[in-house]
Amino acid sequence: MSMVQFPSPQENLLPEDIILVESATNSQDATVLDRIKGSLVGLAVGDAVGASVEFRPRDYLVANPVHDMMSGGTWGLKAGKWTDDTSMALCLASSLITHKGFNPYDQMVRYKWWYKDGYLSSTGYCFDIGKATRDSLEEFQRRQNQLKKLFKCRTQSDVDQIPFDRIKAIGFDINCSQSGAAGNGALMRLNPVPLFFYRKPSQAVDLSGASARLTHGDEVAVDACRYYGALIVAAILGESKGDLLSDQFCQIHMSWFNSQKLDSDILRVAAGSFKKRRGYDDGIRGKGHVVTSLEAALWAFWSTNNFKEGVLNVINLGDDTDTTAAIYGQLAGAYYGYDKIPNDWKDKLYANKLIVCIAEWLQVLGQPDTQPVQRQRTSRNVSAIQQTTNHIDVNLQSSREFKSMISENLQQNHHEKSSKTVPRYPRSGILIQ
Numbered sequence: 082m083s084m085v086q087f088p089s090p091q092e093n094l095l096p097e098d099i100i101l102v103e104s105a106t107n108s109q110d111a112t113v114l115d116r117i118k119g120s121l122v123g124l125a126v127g128d129a130v131g132a133s134v135e136f137r138p139r140d141y142l143v144a145n146p147v148h149d150m151m152s153g154g155t156w157g158l159k160a161g162k163w164t165d166d167t168s169m170a171l172c173l174a175s176s177l178i179t180h181k182g183f184n185p186y187d188q189m190v191r192y193k194w195w196y197k198d199g200y201l202s203s204t205g206y207c208f209d210i211g212k213a214t215r216d217s218l219e220e221f222q223r224r225q226n227q228l229k230k231l232f233k234c235r236t237q238s239d240v241d242q243i244p245f246d247r248i249k250a251i252g253f254d255i256n257c258s259q260s261g262a263a264g265n266g267a268l269m270r271l272n273p274v275p276l277f278f279y280r281k282p283s284q285a286v287d288l289s290g291a292s293a294r295l296t297h298g299d300e301v302a303v304d305a306c307r308y309y310g311a312l313i314v315a316a317i318l319g320e321s322k323g324d325l326l327s328d329q330f331c332q333i334h335m336s337w338f339n340s341q342k343l344d345s346d347i348l349r350v351a352a353g354s355f356k357k358r359r360g361y362d363d364g365i366r367g368k369g370h371v372v373t374s375l376e377a378a379l380w381a382f383w384s385t386n387n388f389k390e391g392v393l394n395v396i397n398l399g400d401d402t403d404t405t406a407a408i409y410g411q412l413a414g415a416y417y418g419y420d421k422i423p424n425d426w427k428d429k430l431y432a433n434k435l436i437v438c439i440a441e442w443l444q445v446l447g448q449p450d451t452q453p454v455q456r457q458r459t460s461r462n463v464s465a466i467q468q469t470t471n472h473i474d475v476n477l478q479s480s481r482e483f484k485s486m487i488s489e490n491l492q493q494n495h496h497e498k499s500s501k502t503v504p505r506y507p508r509s510g511i512l513i514q
């Protein structure tokens with residue numbers, strides 16, 4: 082009965098083989114949809130272009146500047162394949178979509194699936210992971226072992242599926258970060274949260290911070306995500322580049338921050354520390370501390386006037402190239418929109434149809450009064466997917482046909498539970514209610 086067929090981790094299904102289901106985007110604002118798609122695809126494109134030179138120092142990039150999306154290099158990936166930044170963002174998006182909301186326990190479960198089983202990895206396994214993220218996920222597994230005993234779970238799947246309200250009720254601490262974790266590993270995967278909650282900016286900002294705290298507990302990492310989440314929301318809502326990069330941004334949007342002041346380092350960035358004409362020569366760096374990365378991404382956005390040039394400039398700073406470009410791409414993609422991302426990059430991007438489909442579902446399900454949509458399946462056929470949007474009846478909930486479909490699916494589900502063929506981990510997706 083699920084719709085977007087996010088696989089179970091044990092199926093080892095590669096992202097490109099995931100069945101796509103069209104969302105009811107015909108009832109959505111097309112301009113906003115273009116920005117949401119631009120942001121999620123922008124993240125993935127930045128990651129993919131930067132992947133071939135990840136960890137290369139500035140000197141190497143000066144001698145060998147990146148001009149395009151290339152194969153090979155650091156990870157030996159085919160052009161268009163992406164790394165941990167996109168995998169984790171897709172894990173986060175899959176959780177928001179599946180639970181129609183913010184479930185931090187499930188987010189950690191999915192990050193763990195990626196780390197251990199290669200869930201939503203472009204290669205089928207986790208080949209790169211930041212230290213803070215790895216430490217947090219190891220700690221999470223230790224805490225899950227305690228949950229397993231406490232809830233008398235028989236299998237790991239049972240533990241992974243404990244409802245969040247039951248975990249909350251026993252005071253389980255979901256934030257697994259060690260103290261002082263201030264890398265860019267939460268900022269790089271952030272945008273599914275503001276893309277899902279953009280209609281309620283203060284909630285989007287608050288949950289942007291909460292999403293970071295799971296793996297990066299330092300206040301500067303949390304506040305980098307709150308500030309950047311606010312910028313992404315403002316871009317989705319159509320604010321001008323001048324307004325986004327204004328040193329008055331936080332003051333103007335004070336109500337979005339729920340009176341919780343930002344860390345002083347983030348306030349310094351928001352006041353314009355990234356506005357350095359000479360870029361690298363003025364101190365802009367592509368390194369992995371969250372403040373440095375934030376500055377680099379904003380510098381690239383501020384100093385260029387198109388998506389492509391900004392991606393290339395931030396990558397050619399060197400060092401953590403894929404992540405600084407992924408951070409840049411989240412905001413620049415939201416601002417310029419999906420149509421303005423170079424077509425050849427979008428075409429080469431691995432599992433691009435899945436990423437676009439996920440962006441569409443984030444928009445549809447983020448709407449508070451979303452009505453269920455009719456089950457429509459296609460297999461990796463975008464033109465067919467687009468056709469189905471015209472046939473979705475958003476008022477199906479009250480129809481007889483819909484009720485009979487639910488009943489049929491419930492019976493089928495009951496049958497599947499007693500079948501030996503049911504996967505140990507059930508698939509997750511959008512449930513029709």
Ligand SMILES: [Mg+2]
Binds near residue numbers: 166209404
């Ligand atoms: Mg990466």
